[in-house]
Amino acid sequence: MRGSFPRILGVAFLLAAGATLVAQTKIELPKNNFTPQQDVEIGLQNAAEIRRQYPVIEDQAIAAYLTSLGDRLVDAAPADLKQPVYQYSFTPVNLKEINAFALPGGPMFVHRGMVDAAAGEGELAGVMAHELAHVLLRHGTANATKAQNPWLQLGQIAGAIGGAIVGGTAGAVISDGSQFGIGTLLLRYSRDFERQADLLGAQIMARAGYDPRDLAHVFETIASESKGGSPEWLSSHPNPGNRTAYITKEAESLQIAPHPDTREFAAAKSAFARLDPAMTMAELAKRTEASAAGAAVAVGTPGRPVPTPSPRQRTVNAGVFQVSVPDNWQAVQSSGTLRVVPENGYGDLNGQMVFTHGVEFGVARSSSRNLQEATTTWLNAVARDNPDMRLSGSQQTTRLSGRTTLVTSLTNPSPLGGAERVVTYTTFLADGSLFYYLTVAPEADQGTYASTFTRIARSIRLTDVR
Ligand SMILES: [Zn+2]
Structure with a gap:
């Protein structure tokens, strides 16, 4: 029996050392020439345009569910990244493709197809946490900063991306009065930014009580379902490679908070099922084009x-x-x-x-x-x-x-x-x-x-x- 005691101590010591070695990844804010207030202005203007064009789901129960899930993630986000000026919103849209996107300063849109594809609340939370990470890291305006166009002023970006999001997926449909091409700039993230959003998203998930491995899993679902020809998500969020591996590794360094009550997820899913059939992006593009032609x-x-x-x-x-x-x-x-x-x-x-x-x-x-x-x-x-x-x-x-x-x-x-x-x-x-x-x-x-x-x-x- 003697000798075993010190050995156990040794194991405990190694575990503790290991835990510090794989501490959660520290994420640096990319260079950004815009102010957080400008992020908010750009986001709000474009969100208004999107609400005008997209089939927003008006169902109260669904909206409330998405908002409470979104708020839980915001609460779990690192305080130093949460700019007080941000105005978060979580809007469900009746679109078929698996997608979600967030605009600078806080407005987030979640496609019904995303909820349909999520096997559980953790997967939906994962995608939303990833989007929230893009907002917190200010990746949209960091992209605009990278472009280094001296003439690229706030006015040119504002009001620009509503249609361009459609443009990125179903032909270049642009809303009236917008500057085209900026959507690509604000919402098409680099692989570096994707990796950052994955890692910060995983950290937020863990603090909110979700297993970050659900994020890796939902990406696998997106990848397999996108082979059918609707790579909506992947066109703006390119796969940095080894996603599952590095998310899993990050998950091992994180302590997952007590799991929240996820019973409302099933209720929300049935509320979605009662809605009118979801529109495809192609149908939306046609509708937008028709209204643009009329005007x-x-x-x-x-x-x-x-x-x-x-x-x-x-x-x-x-x-x-x-x-x-x-x-x-x-x-x-x-x-x-x-x-x-x-x-x-x-x-x-x-x-x-x-x-x-x-x-x-x-x-x-x-x-x-x-x-x-x-x-x-x-x-x-x-x-x-x-x-x-x-x-x-x-x-x-x-x-x-x-x-x-x-x-x-x-x-x-x-x-x-x-x-x-x-x-x-x-x-x-x-x-x-x-x-x-x-x-x-x-x-x-x-x-x-x-x-x-x-x-x-x-x-x-x-x-x-x-
Ligand atoms: Zn992304």
Whole structure:
């Protein structure tokens, strides 16, 4: 019997030493040029836009449940990260895809699909804790800081991302009055930020009484269900790799607080089941697009004389790019595109919206990393609305904002009679989507417009994160 006592002491000592060796990971706040108050302003404005566009669930019991779960997580969050100005909210939306997202300063949205996919309250709490971590670490405005656009002022970010979230998932649908491309900037996190959100999320979970391993598990569920073609979550929260391993490791260093009463989870699930069927993101995009088209703003009346482009320039800032345009042209934003057009260049002609003079910018999703291929796919989509459009001459390579760009000349019947020339410039953005610049004017007006279009092309500055 002798000798065993010291050995037991030794084991106890080793355990204690081990516990300090695997202390919870300390997470550093990334560099951020914005103030917490600006986070709040950006978040509130965009949340209002999202509530206007998204199918918000009005059910009182569901809203109350989500809020109490959210509040429990906020209570468990580290005090030094909880800015007093933050305004947390937890809004359920009747959308099918497994997703959740949070805006700077506190507003969080949880898709019904997320709740449906969660095997238990711990998994839902895990995703919400991960989102809360993005808010506390101010990852949205840290992304904007990284972009280092001197012109990227608060006003450009505010009101910008409502539509762009849809854009990231179901084609570039943009809400009226917003600057497009910023959604990508604020809500598409780097793998570093994902890892930070996982670790802080795990710490918050443990303090709130949930097992952080539920977070690892729900990510596995998302990954397996996303193979079916709805990678909503993964497009903005890329997998940093080894997720399960490092979350499990972090969990081992954490002391899990007493488990909360989770009986309300089942009640909430049945309340969800009684709702109208959930909408898909594609259906939402269609609805948003339809309402944007209904509100399309004309610039004069096509068919009337179009004034000559002014030699004076003004700068338009549009999220992922800035450009100089003639100062007598107007910017018109509709679903996913920004057009800049002269008077009488865009509007209704015999019951159809036509675009006869001017330029258009947009971003299209691309599955190919080959510029030629990506351009062809995009042009085929453009040709669906313009079945008589034809290639004219061979494609050329040039540079836009220093990036390799494909120039394609096309000819198309002009709505005004005769032929029009359409020229497209396509290049990749850092996230792999295709940026395009398109010019249109009647063949007869080429003498007036060709040099203006070239000057505009040269002024384009792409400002996405590279
Ligand atoms: Zn994330």
